[in-house]
Amino acid sequence: MTVGDREALAKVPAVTLIFWIIKVLATTLGETAGDTVSMSMNLGYLAATAIFVAILVLLVWRQIAATRYRPFLYWATIIASTTAGTTLADFATRSLGIGYAGGSLLLFACVAASLWLWHRMLGSVSVATVHEPRAELFYWITITFSQTLGTALGDWTADTGGLGYGGAAIVFGVMLAVIAALYLRTTADRVLLFWSAFILTRPLGAAVGDLLDKPIDRGGFAFSRPYASGVLVAAIVVLVLVWPLYPTGRSNASISRGT
Template identity: 35%
Template sequence: MSADIPGALEAHESSNSAPAHARTGPRLRWNKVPEVTLYFWVIKVLCTTVGETAADLLNEKLGLGLTGVSLLMSALLVAVLVVQFRTSAYRPGVYWLAVAMISIVGTLISDNLTDNLGVPLETSTIAFAILLAVVFIAWYRSERTLSIHHIDTTRRESFYWLTVLFTFALGTAAGDLVAERMDLGYSLSAGLFALAIAAVAVAHFTLGLDAVWSFWIAYILTRPLGASIGDYLSQPTADGGLGLGTVITSVLFLSVILGLVVYLTVTRRDVREPARPSAQAD
């Protein structure tokens, strides 16, 4: 999915979607989110894969139990988000570290509900979908736009990261529901989610599906896609995987993520400098 999906309405949104009070006064900061390019989607899927495999790896190796690992990773996520909120502009290293950490925490939240509390995957999937819808409604009622081209206030950034967290939790539950509860297997599940993302792209480019909603639907679907890929690579062959293990899979994907983040930091290929100040108010 190209940068055009969230970008097609950029000019319209920047001039019309923001409330009147948000278009006056001094600019507080640059946009805190990267441009949505091919690099964005590749790193996003890689982060979701790492979130799945790293959560399993940490649960197996640290000896803290699922609850202990969840508390530890949640604390680390809070620390990373504090750094992210304190930056004045998009920083690839900090931003993608936050995404990777949220991917792990989102997986652990879903796993805790399923494994520790016995919540059925059907229930958690529906619950996370409702929570995500509530966040979207609150975000839009507050800011009159869900565009990621204007994540340039503390309030909008808060809505953005809360949305990202629930997309990961929802994607984990939905992915497990399709792959395990429905017994479709990891490879078939990955193929189905990839087809769903392709359908969203077709709907956007040929049927005029709204650019912002196209982006968010695809964003949600990349989570179960990445999780299914991670499980397929890491799980034993007896369970339908390739048997690479969580260590090899996690290290492999983290290495690729690191290489891409370094490349983007140097080249700034995912940064678009605004043509004029885009003042926002908290």
Template identity: 40%
Template sequence: MGATTVPRGTDHRRPVPVGLLRSKVPQVTAVFWVVKILTTGMGETTSDYLARVLGPVPAVASAGLLLAAALAAQARARRYVPAVYWTAVVMVSVFGTMAADVAHVALGVPYAVSTAAFALALAAVFGLWRRLEGTLAVESVAGGRREVLYWSAVLATFALGTAVGDLTAATLGWGYLPSGLLFAAMIAVPALAHRLLGAPPVLTFWWAYVLTRPLGACFADWAGVSHQRGGLDLGTGPVSLVLGAVIVGLVLRLSIDDRRRGGAER
């Protein structure tokens, strides 16, 4: 196989083989960001609900098994399949939330410390990915080592985002709604940096990707927690069900569009 044009956002020092261009991750569109933010909120409230109903240890064990199954299905897929991919993202969200929460609740690690630790872990994944593959562009994730590095980065972003959101909302005492509004404003920064200053698309993508986690989680927490904690007291279970239903609807829409595109290509 020869080399072909490098996709937008890919490091131009290394040509991407044709076989790698059939990416196993979705195109970055407005719908992508909407579903991503919804999964972060669902992961937050689902994690809290399961930890309360099942207990922390059984909840983490169950989420870990489901995450492993979801990632195994994603690894077996030969291309991007919306239902498979977004199921894996949801389970990463649930497990990543639990990882950050367990570090704080069970091990007593302050959110400031876990934030720094998860940031270093993410930086290490990015550094290894860049060193081995020459690019952090998601367009070239089509299996093998790059896919392992991609999902490692995704898991680290969820854990980091959870710790950051809890740091602002709980440790610093800003509350869930003000924190959510803060992250809503912050997520516009990478878009503006790309459009107005020409910041690299790969950098701004991952910058925004990290921020989706505390953004979605803070608003979901605000909807689910009690009035005493500054929330709407809708309950973590109901909020999870509503978010899950919306995600399922959007993924079904994406699946229909994906099948239509596949039929047109054939």
């Protein structure tokens, strides 16, 4: 099978600007939706994690069983991974008491181990290879670890780092801009840049989500969590629907997959 054939079979979307916009919205939704269930509904972090992990497992199973890229199934799985990551990170850092630093280091090790094992077993961690069950399983495990890591990093920067939610959002936004500049201006490894950006979009979303729904006296805008979540869902749906109207979003085979 040629590289072009593998790209055509890939069950993940083309990595375009719209991809990254939806990814940031999805990670922000993960923060507001996760907090809605664990805090606003008073279910607690453990119960909320169990709910979202169950949904995530079901969606990953459906994603792996699919024979082609299905936009709404893919993004629903991304959202499930980021909501599960939100509540899981909060449970680990707050309920278990390992703290933001300990949680971040542990989860970074999990992401690194997942990528290492994926590369060791299949020879590549490029998303162009995500077209068969083993690669897809590694893909979703790595994504879930990265979403959880991003939540811990975002909270650590905003709270312990003393930057506040707005300051943390600016820091991670600048870091993503640096990665974008490296992608556009250099020949830096595309796989490394992709996964770096993928991880950093999560703490950006965590900071923005907290900025939206946290009380004013804690530096937030005090928006209703369910309302903010609904607006984010609507924005994601609109973008997924209009994406095929742009040539770069029509096909996984149409994009160069250094990532």
